[in-house]
Amino acid sequence: MNSFHRSRALWAALLAVVLAMVVAACGDTKDDTETNASGGGAAATTSGGEAANPDGEYRSGLTAIVMPKQLGNPYEELEDSGTVEAFEELGGKATIEGPTDAGASSQVPLLQSAIQKQPDAIILAANDPNAVAPVLKQAMARDIRVVTQDSDAASDARQVFINQATTEGIGEVLARMAKQVVPGGRGEIAVLSATANATNQNAWIRVLRERLQTPEYADLRLVKVAYGDDDDQKSFQETQGLLSAYPNLRAIVAPTTVGIAAAARYLSSSPKKGRVAVTGLGTPNQMRKFVKDGTSPVFALWNPKDVGYLGGYAAAALASGIITGAEGETFRAGRLGERTIEANGEIVLGPPTEFTRENIDDFDF
């Protein structure tokens, strides 16, 4: 009898959980459509009107809300600390608010409540270009300046996008580093990526493939693109798999910080260390040990703090009327110097920094 009740309670609980999830999911879609309906005409009202005043001063006392893709992600936290730093330098205040998961719609409710607070600017790394677009348009309609950094939203839903590096630039660096770590620039290489549908990674890998077609890289052969899903265990297993499935492999190129650390960590204690090199995109702190022990002779990354710092200055310049987000406008971005807005409202941070045994101790992030 009791066990019957127990199992019925269990089922009821399970049902409740499922119901809650369904309701939550419905709630989300409803929010999306609502904002969609009301946000449609917003973009038109913001983009026109005011003119840029390149000689203007930064206003002090500006407020901003910084939103990462996900809280707790060290890379994102670093980026946001740059934005906060920029606002502090200008006598303003930026506060960090963000979701605990990187789901497509997780930022939407937070953005809605951010608009209620009526800050001067919102700076975010979008989890999904379209899911956040309606609510960002709503923000712009209320005179809040919108800057995206690291990961863009639909281009009519923000004024400026801070691009950490161009897709071409990163693909190029990946190809060059792969050639550099393979002795004689000749041999098999494999890519260890994040998830199979990660937009950034796929774009970089596409450029890498294009470069490998050119005569300069004719001796490098890409044998496999593996996906570690930005999960340590999975990335470990994929690395093991690559090493045993491709005995002639000479390099693993991992354009993701989780993947490169996992590949380097696995290789550093493997008999194949020294024969197979790891390169790609990673942070100096996670890779320092492996650069020094020779597992990864070189890797690259832009400075995430600078991405956020530039985003902070761009947002402040927008809010101070120094720029409007149109192509060709310039503004002074603190220690990063004068910056120009390129086509489509993009500002490119610059080529990624390459880290080797010689310079890695100059960086701490």
Next chain:
Amino acid sequence: MSTADVAIDRTAQGERARRLTEMVFRMRELGIVMALLLLIAVTAILEPRFIEFDSLKDLARNASIIAIIAAGQTMVILTRNIDLSVGSVLGLTAFFCGDLLSNHNTPIVVAIVLCVLMGAACGVVNGVLTTFGRVPALVVTLGTMYVFRGIAFVYTDGRQINAETLPDSFLNIGTGTVAGIPTIFLIAFVVVLIVGLYLANYRSGRELYAIGSNDAAAKLAGIRVDRRVVAAFVACGALAGLGGALYAARFGTVDATAGTGYELTVISAAVVGGVAITGGVGSVYGAAIGAVLLGCITSSLIVLRIDSFWQQAAVGALLIAAIAFDRLVGLRLDAALRQRSARRA
């Protein structure tokens, strides 16, 4: 028929019944061992490097952490409860361990013990809420899964532990070997053996099975059900804490999201290994082999260069097969026992 004959007949019958149930239990583990051997054999034929010594060491290492947590999870599932918070406990303790070793110069053994204690404390919360709060464990641990993860977010504050700041002797636990056998595997082996012996031979261990089979009867038989269930949760939390420390040793990189989704892998390992989700049936050995099997599936698909999208489908199919097999065996056993008691009457 003399009374002696009847007595002999009774014993023979009891003997047969015991042999039958024993066989069934063996069959559960045997089935999964067969599946594992088949998988390894097929993969090895197609790609001989799969069974090279180095590759086997990796397979053992990959399964170790899951096997340890699955041992704890098994104790909880046996009592017809479930612990969804193990992934979050792992994340919390993995960072705690890394923090102690990188920033506070704690001796390695002390750090690991503290992780186990922290995991046990999480288990106390789960156990007390479940038993004394009379709330289903599914809901309690779903809640604490988020709570513990939230605490991990607050505690890590966006920081990351890197291999560079961890002592080499600690990292060696995750990657090194003792007499050629991976250290982490030896730890898992000992843990599983201890839990297995405890469940099989100790009164309080056997009582977990009794509670899961019929908790009302267990209570009437004088078993202190609440106390046992809390103890199972504490053991599960403690082992998740140990798993967290080993996670830090193995991967070297830890942030707030470490171990996300591990709870489902661990439960899958236990279920595939023949631990009935409805409680009262199964063994830690089965769960541990389940962990090895799940790890082997992933690795073999990678080695065979099969698209990783198939991996989840394969694991899902295996889960359903395990449950179907379980049900089939259960029905057979029921029928056999019913027949016997009918004959006896």
